[in-house]
Amino acid sequence: GNSVTQMEGPVTLSEEAFLTINCTYTATGYPSLFWYVQYPGEGLQLLLKATKADDKGSNKGFEATYRKETTSFHLEKGSVQVSDSAVYFCALREETSGSRLTFGEGTQLTVNP
């Protein structure tokens, strides 16, 4: 079946540090890949997505590239801010699963000033 594995948290960084959150996946077909972000007390929000191999999703300074050869979709940001503190979820959607997403466990990020 489908699965998503994220690097374990929590991750603690200082402001302006470089961020990488690893995400790898297992899928039988050609999934679309997503990153969602959850700020404290809120629901998950779509951060970025990529629908085919070598696509790069980007938003708010975050980027992730769909790497089919390594089945990965790592999230990166060059310079994090305190306001980026949140939980980040990697997810995939198989072509055959309609709209259903498979989520990773989530990675808690804390950015200190």
Next chain:
Amino acid sequence: DAGVIQSPRHEVTEMGQEVTLRCKPISGHDYLFWYRQTMMRGLELLIYFNNNVPIDDSGMPEDRFSAKMPNASFSTLKIQPSEPRDSAVYFCASSFVGVGYTFGSGTRLTVV
């Protein structure tokens, strides 16, 4: 669009009572999902609907949980009777094929 609307935002109830959580999806979305989030178990898919029809309820923990979607603009998740281990944040999300989910703000349920 107001997004996915959930009510209530917070619910505190006594063990054994019936609890009903409500969700209004985004107009035009044909998928609706109910999730439960806890520190111990993370984000769990409970059930999802397509065009108001339940497609997969394998995540519903036990018979005390039930969900309905009587029309395209409303869904409920009911717990009867409630137990302290049901305490969690319950999220509703809606989607259209090819588009990512839009989540509601959640209902924080506390069963004492």
